[in-house]
Amino acid sequence: MKNTHGFGGFVGFVRFGGFGGFVGFVVLAAGCHRAVAPPPSDPMLDAIRAEERTAGLSYAEGQGRQLFGQYCSTCHGDEGKGDGQNASNLNPAPPDFTTSKTMKDAAYVRRVIAEGSAAVGRSPLSPPWGKSLRAQEIEYLVAYCHALASKKS
């Protein structure tokens, strides 16, 4: 009797356990279902991110690219290769930023942009922009120059 009772208790325990396991599974499944549901889409943000992905540039680098196009590309070329439309008129010719090591030195690049290439002992042909551009704009240009030098192509 005691054994039977004990056995019945065991069966009850197993049954209860099975039921509990089932409930647990359902809860877990529901939880998992919630977890795998895709997050809501952000089409507007996706459009901007797709644009930035295509350019392969961060926000700051993208800003720098625009400024580069306005102020620098006439001589340095759209992609910084030193092949702008005015490059052939310059001696020394503008360097190729994409293979330049100094372009990764932010402090150096900042100085050349702000004070001109003469300030670092080179030719005066790259003029100083420190009085025309805001500090933030120069930071963007420094970021873009770094991106140009880091580009693998």
Added chain:
Amino acid sequence: MREPQIAPPKLNVTFAVLGIAFLAIFSWVFFHEEGAEWRSAQSRFRQIEVRVKNPHQLAQAAEVGGLRQIWLPELNRVDRCTTCHLGIDDPAFVNAPAPFTTHPGTWLTTHPPERFGCTTCHDGQGEATDVEHAAHRPTELFDRPMRPLETIEANCGTCHRSLDPPEAPRLAEGRRLIVASGCVSCHDIPGFEGMTFSGPALDSIGNKIRPAWLGGWLHDPKSYLPNSKMADFRLTPNEIASLQAFLLSLRAQLPLDSTGVRWNRANTDAGRALFGELRCVTCHAIEGRGGTMGPELTRIGDKVKRDWLFSFLKDPHRAQPATAMLQYRLTDDQLRDLTAFLLEEYRTGDAGPEPPPAPADPLAIAAGRETFIRRGCASCHHLAGIPDSGHLGPSLAGVADRDPEQLTYGAPGVRRTIENYLFLKLEKPDALVQPSLMPTFHFTPIQAADIALALTGLRKTELPASYVITHDPPPAYTPAGPFGELATRYRCMSCHSVNGSGGTLSTVPFDRIGSQLQRDYIATYLMNPGAVRVSVEARMPVFHMLKDEAQTIATYFDSVFRDAAIDTYDTQFSPADERRGGELYAQFGCAGCHQLNTKGGYVGPDLTDTGRRLKPGWIAAWLASPEKYKPGTLQPDYGLSAADVRALTAYLSGLGRATRTTPVTKPGGPVSR
């Protein structure tokens, strides 16, 4: 029988339970507060601070402890972000990990936290002191989670309300597109008040266009002009047919009489030469290349009738009083050659003879008129007898504060934000609400995103005036008298501006032109405008202006558009000044950008005849502060001393003059250091 004593033990139990509960709550509060996220953040910050600062800096560093907040009663904000973001204004933490790292860029200099807080730009819940409740990421719980960097410029627009906000290219592009797409014709948009957008006058369109062209245009304007200003109204075939009947019946004005023109003698080669000489491409593109002020002409031969084009070229202002196009001074033979060239060269195939006017069907015309009014055509095309449709669309004031839950998104799974709603609406206006009167603009995704971003800055909240930066549109400039007549005929203000009013195509505003340019040079230049800057594609048209007219304009400029600050410059230069100026010209590498006697670069203007072209006072003013006169100019501000400015001015104003004060050794030679 003994009274059952139940009450006392129950009370005991209650007290016991309460006691334990209080103890539990007390301990929970104690440990919760002691273990708050921000406390552990602050202790981590102290560990990093010891590493990144030297003992001297550490001694000077302020003690960090407790909750920190920026209270901005004017903006109704309390931002506690700096409780954890402790290194935000300290350059020593530039390489420290989040949340302690220094704020990038120079933004905190231009927007000091004690005046702007953090959430003014970034959004998020400023009062929260833990990561989750501060809404660092999009969440269902909070209306305004922190903005990702990609859309942060929307918040710039809340304070910066001018059309061209600095350092916010997405916002600026969005606002430019709002203007260029004519959104203001149908929507009331704060910041764009008073702006108008209009298409050509249609009162004689029946005499202007070939009927076959009109159907295709109404069906899909982009098929004729890829950059069409007119959007796609998704018209039904019935609407198109009735609109065609209505528009072709509009013949208020006949073209100018061209019966005397001998078309059989038309010389298309002479027309082609004129097309180049008149600089038509400054405003009109051919196959995508050229200006955008006028319509592209690649297929003009498919569109317009010969007599109308002849008449329009002869006097554009008669048929289209609001046009930006100038009236050239051409003979009838020249006009004939140009007309013949345009119609012959720029067409898809032989258009065949012009068909006679179709018999008018009064019913179709009436139906077309009804469609014209219903679809809001009159919002852009003013037509006698038809009232301006006004703003058919809803006002966009405070659109950013609309409840995102109340809007439709057209598809499931879209995060319900005002940005996403605006973006989807701009991409496909008829996908969200049907039927929609809003035309389809065929924006690219990034264009739609930029416009949505610009509109997201339009908040209902009133800001204190000290935070708002506006740029009121300048009053329109309409000159009178003989100069006014010439300015109207040659449409000077389509490209040039006075006091910010007018066109932006030209780089030379009139404001101080009399103090900048020599009077004789102006008169000569107007007669035969050449290229001052060889690298600039947009050129001044060759007007075929009469000599008297050129003199009238030059005299007017020289007497009216003066700037006393420039005129008072002492122009008695010493030979030493001039000599030193020549040396400086070489030293600064000016020849890198400027031509001088056929040597040098071609970024800036050719300086060979500067002395005949520019007045010395202007050379000095320009060299001293170019950004002041032309923001964004490629002329760098070298920070020149007054003496250096004077020397360069002496040298430059001597260039190209018949008589020199002194012989000057030219820097010459190849450009080198």
